[in-house]
Amino acid sequence: MDGGGAPGGGGRIVMHVDFDHFYAQCEEIRRPELRARPTVVCVFSGRGGDSGAVATANYAAREFGVKSGMPIRAARARLKGKAPDAEFVPVDFAHYAGVSRAAMDAMEGFADVFEYVGKDEAYMDVTRRSGGSWGAAAHLAQQVKNAVRDAAGITCSAGVTPNKLLSKIASDYRKPDGLTVVTPEKVEAFLEPLGTGDIPGIGGKTAARLGEMGIRTIGELRAADAFALQQRFGRVAGARMRSAAMGLDADPVAEREPNVQYSRIATLERDSADYGFLAGSLDGLCAGVHRAVAADGRLFKSVGVLLVQADLTQRTKSRMLRRPTADPAELRRSAGQLLREALLSQKIPVRRLGVRVSELSEVGGQSSMDSFV
């Protein structure tokens, strides 16, 4: 082991870079006049009107309480009467992917090891580049921020700390356009006053459950009874929560394995529990999943369907196939069968339908998709 579990134990220096309200910034680049106006980037569901959810919002909109994940109608209600110049723009994932690529390309050269996490974030091990010096690492972080701005025109926030967990918390600490360095001896003081929700992996629901136990800050979490945490959250999650509160994380920065699953989900034109109606959407979803898997030259062995019910609760049904495959007909057949089975016990109409494949493997000896098409 590298001993990186202890803050500073292995002498690692890890940087996390996070693009500020990424989708909204991309829209601001295309239309600079949006910068000064509350701008809400929306995923419209296709049911017409304002049905859908907010993907992200710029800082002008956030000041009015608009947040990722909230219904578009709720966002409109927050802005109504207060921000007549607010803009609601539909997401354009293809465009954001291009901006992301430019920014990531600019960053990669600054790292010993580069770990792509998603369109708007990455980890970089910079231990060697910085010669183990925190001052040099801070300077490097500033260079990375400049490079991203020059290449893609966007601002980002960076955290420089002894491990991935702390870097992620640190990059979120000061936003937008922030740079937070936490040296090993400052870790405890840095974490102490933060809320438990500042720990990656602890979202609203888990933070609320911790709150019921009287635990609100990371300092309180560190002091909490380990047994009680494991009772409440399970053995693994409980233990991990507590070690996170101590700032421990041995997970190395490593190039990412390709995705472990592919899925497509869509909102139906209307709620329904009728197989004939749902099957109409299923083919398109299967085709979408298959395109993505085939483009990466991979095989899948598990197929699943996801049903989001009218009350927004979810049901899933999945199954292992006999052998890995890339056959679109087999995907359609399996998904159709799973959907039929699920509907046998369906009590609530379905609002959204999804298809997912996992248990992926590489196609032996070839990475091209030519053999599938």
Add this chain to the structure above:
DNA sequence: GGGAGGCGTCGAC
């Protein structure tokens, strides 16, 4: 009783 693998659910971004 314990490990491995499969299924279903939760929840983060």
Add this chain to the structure above:
DNA sequence: TTACGGTCGACGCCTCCC
């Protein structure tokens, strides 16, 4: 007041098998 996307990863529980 309510309202409600798309995608991915992780973990708990169950079952099967030894």
